[in-house]
Amino acid sequence: DQQVKQNSPSLSVQEGRISILNCDYTNSMFDYFLWYKKYPAEGPTFLISISSIKDKNEDGRFTVFLNKSAKHLSLHIVPSQPGDSAVYFCAAGTGANSKLTFGKGITLSVRP
Amino acid sequence: GAGVSQSPSNKVTEKGKDVELRCDPISGHTALYWYRQRLGQGLEFLIYFQGNSAPDKSGLPSDRFSAERTGESVSTLTIQRTQQEDSAVYLCASSFQNGGVDEQYFGPGTRLTVT
Numbered sequence: 001d002q003q004v005k006q007n008s009p010s011l012s013v014q015e016g017r018i019s020i021l022n023c024d025y026t027n028s029m030f031d032y033f034l035w036y037k038k039y040p041a042e043g044p045t046f047l048i049s050i051s052s053i054k055d056k057n058e059d060g061r062f063t064v065f066l067n068k069s070a071k072h073l074s075l076h077i078v079p080s081q082p083g084d085s086a087v088y089f090c091a092a093g094t095g096a097n098s099k100l101t102f103g104k105g106i107t108l109s110v111r112p
Numbered sequence: 113g114a115g116v117s118q119s120p121s122n123k124v125t126e127k128g129k130d131v132e133l134r135c136d137p138i139s140g141h142t143a144l145y146w147y148r149q150r151l152g153q154g155l156e157f158l159i160y161f162q163g164n165s166a167p168d169k170s171g172l173p174s175d176r177f178s179a180e181r182t183g184e185s186v187s188t189l190t191i192q193r194t195q196q197e198d199s200a201v202y203l204c205a206s207s208f209q210n211g212g213v214d215e216q217y218f219g220p221g222t223r224l225t226v227t
Binding site for chain 1: 116162171
């Protein structure tokens, strides 16, 4: 049973436009959510996080939105840059236990 | 400073052999995690060490898998009698856990291929 779902395997956007990456979860115990970015042959690197007491967190070009009632979060990247091309993983955890549950990832391609 | 390192970067082994994967976490990080990523899948939690507490082994897929950690340093993941379905990238991560969920820093992974 997949508790964190990234239903779209890929996304292609034009440089300068907005990229919106979506993630859904089923476990209502999750109270902390993270996005990781992964380049080929490298480990994932932390991008941005949000706790369940917030509905938005912003860091530069990256904003994460959380809709708890819909069990849905999204990552917005604006403006998108070619260097943003990578695989993006959504992950979730609980305050009481730091192990993370990851989605399958989405491959973002930003066209110059 | 140095990040999380893993060795070997690639390992090809014959079915039935044992393999040992190594992880060197970031110095000072008290928590260490092992995940694996099969082709086309997300990261799958395997095991978690936190200080001197008993490890959380709830993600280990079978008793062929085991892991050890020496204090707050090196960890080894051992897979006995490897099977083809064990082929995956094995990722190690560490964090300076200060209670609750926090940022995990990942190593580059070990790509294991069982032939």
